[in-house]
Amino acid sequence: MAITAREKFDNIIEIKNVTKIFDGITAVDNVNLAVRRGEFVTLLGPSGCGKTTLLRMIAGFAMPTSGTIMLEKQDVTTVPPHLRPINTVFQKYALFPHINVYKNIAYGLKLKRVLTGEVDKKGNPIYRKLSKDEIDEKVKRVLKLVNLESYGHRDVTGLSGGQQQRVAIARAIVCEPKVLLLDEPLGALDLKMRKEMQLELAAMHKNIGITFIYVTHDQEEALTMSDKIVVMTDGAVQQYGTPKKIYDEPANAFVADFIGESNILSGVMKSDFLVEFCGTKFKCMDKGFGKDERVDLVVRPEDISIDGKKGALKGEVVSSVFKGTYYEMEILAEDYQFTVQNTVERAVGETVFLSIGPDGIHIMKKLKTVNEFDGVVSSENTVAFCGGEFEFVNFDGLEKGAEVRVKIPFDKVELTDDEKDGAIGANVTQTLYKGSYYQVQVYTDDDTDFFVDTVDEWDMGDRVGINIKPDDITVTLRERADEIAAEENTTEDSADER
Amino acid sequence: MNDSVNVTAVADDGARKKDVKRKMRGIKRSAFAFPYLALSVIFVIVPLFIMLYYAFTDSVTGAFTFDNFKRFTDGWSASLILGKSLLAALVTTVICFLLAYPLALALSSTALNKKFVLVMLFILPMWINSLLRTYAIKIVLSILNVPETGFAIWIRVIMGMVYDFFPFMLLPLYSVLSGMDRSLTEASQDLGASPVQTLFKVTLPLSVPGIVSGVLMVFMPTVSTFAISDILGNTDTYMFGNIINQWFNSSSGWNIGSAYSFILLILIAVTVLIANLITKGKTETGGIL
Incomplete structure (x- = not known):
């Protein structure tokens, strides 16, 4: 059946430029999102990425600092939660402990007003309460839907986690909301129960046809259940797409790392459809990158084939673990430890050859390769930024007090074990293995992020010092830097148009 | 094997x-x-x-007797005073509740950094001897020119009792409300209840243990109080506590005083039993009994 234009653009929820700032900390950063009617959309990300805050703003419990939230083309940004046709399944169920299962489910129905179809003298529609029989019928039907038919009279406190979960879902869907929000609803259940509920929820979504917005940090859950996945980190959307698209074509290294097992490497585009990494050129399916542009690339463990005699890369098996239906092996080749999944086991220590087909390599644009900060020239050869002072060369043409843009390439930042050895202190917030080096994200005391490419491994939460050699700091006047950036943007835009 | x-x-x-x-x-x-x-x-x-x-003994012979209780049942004066005491305690408790509940709600829901200071402000008077506080309020009342005659004398006494016992109502209410799961009120609003409907359908029923504790902690000491009515009132505002006090002050009145105390004790025991029945099966935090 052909999709008509109306159906295609039937967005039930539109989030436009929504930002939420709590006490100076940006929880949600300029998010734009459109959810189509009837879809199962999952907000996926590590804890603290802003997914729950975004959900609470859709429900009405939090108000965006800026931006608008539209429900069926109506601006509902400031509408209180009880007036929104949206219901929520809370993380810890939030069932009312003073009333039984039946009354919990009937709670929303008793408050509901439905159109009678008549209008009063002024032409306003007349609403009425639901009758006792109507409520009873709806509650019984939904109890049956969640397989709790005989539990109506029970106390909610005596129910098991899974049963409470079902009651919470029943209570929310019985109100027939336009959108159902689910805030990590399966987090408190054990693994087996979680798997069952995942399938049940997906089936329920199909049956009742309500739009679901689901929050989770469990990538497997997201991949299993969703029509679309929104991957979030640091309050921003990293990628929005179908589970398959997100798995096969992650937008950047973060998404690739977060979704599924993956080998993330750094490479160079030699030409269209040709990329070089681990000292070898590989055919790939991506084009449109500049010649010799540095890129990130992801290879899924199941896309690497192993052969005893020939292949692109020669490596040695480091370890092998049986995972039920396949073996997961670590194979060291050209200084990179590849994770490989194969049904045939190779002995540890064995020399093997690896090959990767063009469709197994996914190229991603490097987000950034240079740290950029705004700073001030503090004396003849020092510049102050990020709460510290750093020496630099090429002072020519810069006056003391000048506002400048400071650039430091990722691989020129040095981390020190002892905070005192560095010019400024910082905490390691994220590390990502990229082939022969780690990309480490550190958060300085001055609330800025540094990216560091290093061969050393740092653990999350480590306290480190930051040093930068004077030669590696590029300082330009801020006005001049903005001009350059603007020029680059225009050339990029015109390139896009072509 | x-x-x-x-x-x-x-x-x-x-x-x-x-x-x-x-x-x-x-x-x-x-x-x-x-x-x-x-x-x-x-x-x-x-x-x-x-x-x-x-x-249960006679003041002169020391023999077993019920005569001491006859004083209470003979004539109206003693039982009338007990009735007055109960009524005054009830009014005090209701006023305390009506003042404390909104305050406890506000204190428990604010994200104020100064919450601690605010709470301390209401709890602090509790740390000062109640007799001192009663004398203090006497001075305040005379500054405010509240007359000491007619019905106004009751206003004086009840104001004193409300002021003295208010923290005992506030504390259990604050503790039960601040311990309440925020997501319950959110769930209620999510299901279509306005903030006012949520208050009556969820918050109030769930704070019953705190309410019962607060009511007991205000009601019981006010029924038996005598110092406040003594200092702030006159002979019209004599409470049951004053009468007991009077009997114990006379050398031959210990037996009757004991009998009256026994009546009060039974009353209090009954109140606690009723309170226990109300809170039975409610496991929320904040209840004291």
Whole structure:
């Protein structure tokens, strides 16, 4: 059946430029999102990425600092939660402990007003309460839907986690909301129960046809259940797409790392459809990158084939673990430890050859390769930024007090074990293995992020010092830097148009 | 066969070891209650029996008698005063509740950094001797020019009692409301209840244990109070506590005073029983009894 234009653009929820700032900390950063009617959309990300805050703003419990939230083309940004046709399944169920299962489910129905179809003298529609029989019928039907038919009279406190979960879902869907929000609803259940509920929820979504917005940090859950996945980190959307698209074509290294097992490497585009990494050129399916542009690339463990005699890369098996239906092996080749999944086991220590087909390599644009900060020239050869002072060369043409843009390439930042050895202190917030080096994200005391490419491994939460050699700091006047950036943007835009 | 015997032997051994360990650790935990137990025997249980003895004996002969209670049932004065005391206590409790509940709601829901300071502001008076506070409010009342005649005298007494016992109402309410799961009120609003509907359908029912504690902690001491009515009121505002006090001040009145105290004790016991019935099965935090 052909999709008509109306159906295609039937967005039930539109989030436009929504930002939420709590006490100076940006929880949600300029998010734009459109959810189509009837879809199962999952907000996926590590804890603290802003997914729950975004959900609470859709429900009405939090108000965006800026931006608008539209429900069926109506601006509902400031509408209180009880007036929104949206219901929520809370993380810890939030069932009312003073009333039984039946009354919990009937709670929303008793408050509901439905159109009678008549209008009063002024032409306003007349609403009425639901009758006792109507409520009873709806509650019984939904109890049956969640397989709790005989539990109506029970106390909610005596129910098991899974049963409470079902009651919470029943209570929310019985109100027939336009959108159902689910805030990590399966987090408190054990693994087996979680798997069952995942399938049940997906089936329920199909049956009742309500739009679901689901929050989770469990990538497997997201991949299993969703029509679309929104991957979030640091309050921003990293990628929005179908589970398959997100798995096969992650937008950047973060998404690739977060979704599924993956080998993330750094490479160079030699030409269209040709990329070089681990000292070898590989055919790939991506084009449109500049010649010799540095890129990130992801290879899924199941896309690497192993052969005893020939292949692109020669490596040695480091370890092998049986995972039920396949073996997961670590194979060291050209200084990179590849994770490989194969049904045939190779002995540890064995020399093997690896090959990767063009469709197994996914190229991603490097987000950034240079740290950029705004700073001030503090004396003849020092510049102050990020709460510290750093020496630099090429002072020519810069006056003391000048506002400048400071650039430091990722691989020129040095981390020190002892905070005192560095010019400024910082905490390691994220590390990502990229082939022969780690990309480490550190958060300085001055609330800025540094990216560091290093061969050393740092653990999350480590306290480190930051040093930068004077030669590696590029300082330009801020006005001049903005001009350059603007020029680059225009050339990029015109390139896009072509 | 042999195996199973061995297993029991091992289990026995384990149990014995555990037993020895428990004894080696020394005293049982319940032993820590002994000091207070001794104290309460001397100052609560024994005096209670002494009171009982006085209540049921004749002041002259020392023989067993119910005559002391006759004073209460003969004529109206004593029972009338008890009725007045109950009414005054009820009014005080209701006023305390109506003042404390909105305040506790506000305190428990604000994200104020100064919450601690605010709470302290209401709790602080509790740390000052109630007699001192009562004299203080007497001065305040005279500054405010509240007359000491007619019905106004009751206003004085009740204001004093509300002021004295307000923290006892606020504390349990604040503790039950601040311990309440925020997501419950959110769930209620999510399901279509306005903030006011949420208050009556979710917040209020769930704070019943706190309400019962607060009511008991204000109602019971106000029924038996005598210092406040003495300092702030006159003979019109005599409470049941004043009468008991009077009997105990006269050398021959101990028996009747004890009998009246016994009546008050029964009343209080009944109140606690009723309160327990109300809170039965409610496991939310904040209840004190």
